[in-house]
Amino acid sequence: MKLTTLPEWTALLDHYDTHKHLHLRDLFAGDPERAKSLSLQAGDIFADYSKNRLTTDTLELLFDLARATGVEKLRDEMFAGAHINTTEDRAVLHTALRRQSADPLLVDGVDVAADVRGVLEQMGGFATAVRSGSWTGHTGKRIKTVINLGIGGSDLGPVMAVNALRYYSQRDITLKFVSNIDSTHLVEATRDLDPAETLFIIASKTFTTDETMTNARSARDWLVAGLGDETAVAKHFVALSTNATEVKKFGIDPANMFGFWDWVGGRYSLTSAIGLSLMISIGPDHFRELLAGFDVMDEHFRTAPLEQNLPVILGLIGIWYTNFFGSETEAILPYDQYLDRFAAYLQQANMESNGKSITKSGQSVDYATAPVVWGEPGTNGQHAFYQLIHQGTHLIPADFIGFMKPLNPLGEHHPKLIANLFAQTEALAFGKTAAEVQSEGVAAELVAHKTFAGNHPTNTILMPSLTPHTLGQLIALYEHKIFVQGAVWQINSFDQWGVELGKKLATTIYGEFKSDDHKTGHDSSTQQLIDRFLDQR
Numbered sequence: 001m002k003l004t005t006l007p008e009w010t011a012l013l014d015h016y017d018t019h020k021h022l023h024l025r026d027l028f029a030g031d032p033e034r035a036k037s038l039s040l041q042a043g044d045i046f047a048d049y050s051k052n053r054l055t056t057d058t059l060e061l062l063f064d065l066a067r068a069t070g071v072e073k074l075r076d077e078m079f080a081g082a083h084i085n086t087t088e089d090r091a092v093l094h095t096a097l098r099r100q101s102a103d104p105l106l107v108d109g110v111d112v113a114a115d116v117r118g119v120l121e122q123m124g125g126f127a128t129a130v131r132s133g134s135w136t137g138h139t140g141k142r143i144k145t146v147i148n149l150g151i152g153g154s155d156l157g158p159v160m161a162v163n164a165l166r167y168y169s170q171r172d173i174t175l176k177f178v179s180n181i182d183s184t185h186l187v188e189a190t191r192d193l194d195p196a197e198t199l200f201i202i203a204s205k206t207f208t209t210d211e212t213m214t215n216a217r218s219a220r221d222w223l224v225a226g227l228g229d230e231t232a233v234a235k236h237f238v239a240l241s242t243n244a245t246e247v248k249k250f251g252i253d254p255a256n257m258f259g260f261w262d263w264v265g266g267r268y269s270l271t272s273a274i275g276l277s278l279m280i281s282i283g284p285d286h287f288r289e290l291l292a293g294f295d296v297m298d299e300h301f302r303t304a305p306l307e308q309n310l311p312v313i314l315g316l317i318g319i320w321y322t323n324f325f326g327s328e329t330e331a332i333l334p335y336d337q338y339l340d341r342f343a344a345y346l347q348q349a350n351m352e353s354n355g356k357s358i359t360k361s362g363q364s365v366d367y368a369t370a371p372v373v374w375g376e377p378g379t380n381g382q383h384a385f386y387q388l389i390h391q392g393t394h395l396i397p398a399d400f401i402g403f404m405k406p407l408n409p410l411g412e413h414h415p416k417l418i419a420n421l422f423a424q425t426e427a428l429a430f431g432k433t434a435a436e437v438q439s440e441g442v443a444a445e446l447v448a449h450k451t452f453a454g455n456h457p458t459n460t461i462l463m464p465s466l467t468p469h470t471l472g473q474l475i476a477l478y479e480h481k482i483f484v485q486g487a488v489w490q491i492n493s494f495d496q497w498g499v500e501l502g503k504k505l506a507t508t509i510y511g512e513f514k515s516d517d518h519k520t521g522h523d524s525s526t527q528q529l530i531d532r533f534l535d536q537r
């Protein structure tokens with residue numbers, strides 16, 4: 001089956017031709033019930049998707065496309081533990097990590113639910129010991145700083161969530177994250193720290209990732225130099241990994257290794273052992289609330305009919321813009337400072353999952369896949385890049401995310417923040433016509449400059465307040481949105497072969513830096529760069 005020859009796809013193409021010029025001003029004027037009919041509550045999440053350039057007919061056609069491309073079947077296979085990650089022959093079961101049901105979940109003959117419970121208990125015991133001070137360092141001092149050493153999926157989720165849930169954190173423990181192989185990251189993170197009060201969490205599914213292992217070895221050297229004793233490693237290093245052999249080789253006691261499984265993809269691993277830093281920060285009870293929040297959205301996605309299924313709706317709306325309007329990016333704009341790393345997190349989730357151009361059956365696609373995802377918290381973005389969204393030449397669908405109640409109420413800050421959120425979606429949708437600008441007495445030569453075309457699409461996602469439970473729902477909403485899009489695009493959202501080539505070439509070039517003979521047939525540009533580095537370093 002080729003996506004672009006499906007009748008459901010060509011029906012959308014025809015529909016696009018007749019609907020592409022519709023303006024949100026007219027769509028709203030023509031239907032006083034529009035906001036109500038194009039909004040949905042799922043768990044604690046209220047989503048208003050009425051400010052999109054579509055009609056209910058568009059959505060019908062998109063639901064037809066989802067059915068024709070087997071979104072529901074693939075979803076059911078994922079939840080059942082089928083090996084839907086075909087290129088790596090793996091199940092994709094991050095939903096099992098937060099499943100609240102007490103029933104067993106058999107995958108390849110193993111009850112993964114029991115395994116998950118076991119690791120969660122182990123994590124809970126350790127996190128509680130660090131938080132209470134009963135886990136001490138080598139010299140008997142309490143742990144004051146926890147540094148997570150990991151990269152990609154073993155970093156972005158925990159960083160995002162530790163920031164997002166800082167309100168719930170134990171304030172006498174500082175969490176830090178070191179990911180970059182650039183020594184500056186580790187050196188700055190450990191500057192002025194007392195090794196006797198520092199705990200390193202080595203977060204690496206494979207335990208072979210060069211960035212993480214290089215940082216881990218340097219961190220071990222720093223610690224041993226500071227404490228003057230090799231055996232100190234035992235009380236200052238723990239590992240989150242699937243690779244027990246390598247963990248042991250590094251010198252970490254297997255009792256201090258927190259395991260997970262090959263069916264947890266890196267960028268979907270926050271709720272596995274990879275979340276240990278978060279659990280230390282917010283405590284096991286809050287961590288469990290986060291898991292329960294994820295499960296609310298997992299169950300919604302698993303059971304709601306497509307027409308009332310929020311990840312499905314948001315995924316299909318994204319496809320409408322990417323594949324029919326030709327939009328190339330998507331902005332994530334959270335109006336909450338605690339979500340300052342949320343866009344970066346979704347950038348990986350989206351771009352590593354769906355940045356593919358080969359279908360599952362090995363054909364090149366002749367349609368666009370994942371958008372470029374980016375964003376910053378509001379209102380900062382308003383004073384930086386919103387100009388381009390309002391008056392530039394790109395069509396940039398944007399998600400506005402906000403909370404009804406602030407965690408840190410202070411004077412008029414929160415109502416002002418939320419007023420800005422709502423105002424932006426209104427301005428983007430409806431703009432300001434030349435006639436409206438003229439009627440304000442603006443000089444003729446400035447009218448065009450002060451006119452806003454409007455018709456810029458947005459989703460508004462609102463929740464009561466930022467809690468572990470609502471954050472879990474929000475993350476799962478986006479995970480499943482990405483799933484839906486990958487399913488429609490017929491790609492494998494769960495591999496990431498695109499990261500391999502650069503890794504391999506870096507190993508070769510690094511080898512050449514260390515050998516005498518470094519003329520090994522690179523192109524003239526790469527060779528020039530290598531020579532320059534060798535001469536000038």
Ligand code: G6Q
Nearest residue numbers: 152153154204205206209266267
């Ligand atoms: C995510 C990717 C990737 C991965 C990192 C770290 O889905 O697989 O970002 O998380 O490369 O890998 P390790 O956890 O194995 O060190």
